[in-house]
Amino acid sequence: MQSNRRVFLKGSMAASAVGLAIGAGLLTPRAVMAATWPEQAYNTKGFDESLKDLFGTTGPTESKDITIKAPDIAENGAVVPVTVESAVAGTDNIAILVKGNPTPLVCNFKFDGAQPFMSTRIRMGKTDNVIGVAHAGGKLYMAEKQVKVTIGGCGG
């Protein structure tokens, strides 16, 4: 009984020492230093699962307020320029997804005072729809555009 109590005390002392060190900034876990990458949302293979993991909801409604710009034909699937813009009031997050890619979620941009606009270049494995999803007021809005890919961007 006595010895158990000793062990317990020792253990809790050690644990609190670590806690203090973190608090004092002696140890800085990576998660604290940078915004954490939503690993699960990016590793899942399902379109709905990706959205659910990222936004906590799914079932985006098609909206004319979302503008997606992408080429009709992309000769090289490794470099497909995509621009997504949202005119939905209160848009705080825009994501790009490609259903046919090994993992559908390509990237997402969270806006804090910036305009709900983003443009980048993405990889596509094959001819598919590029989907832009905007998150506004707890709801999801989307627009899609088909891109014909002549050479896939995933092989080597």
Added chain:
Amino acid sequence: MSSIKMRISAAGDVLDVKSLIEQVMETGRLKDKATGKLIPANYIQTLTVAVNDKVAVEANLSVAVSKNPYINVKVPGKKGDKVTIAYTTNEGKTDSETTTA
């Protein structure tokens, strides 16, 4: 030298920030032809764009973003403001670059 190149054009109270980042964006799915082994994944996971040290855009990227990523965002600000882009890779490497608009 920084791996981040930035060009900013100011229009009223909006800064149009165009950026090219030199990064391999390795997917971890490709095989090294010489050794037959998989090339380990090496890509940017998180990226922030800040104006005068206030974060305006927080982005998450994945392996489906092209090699040497091009990023274009529109952040609030005016001429003379400091724009900082910073990123972290899956290996924990970081880089940042500050440019005055």
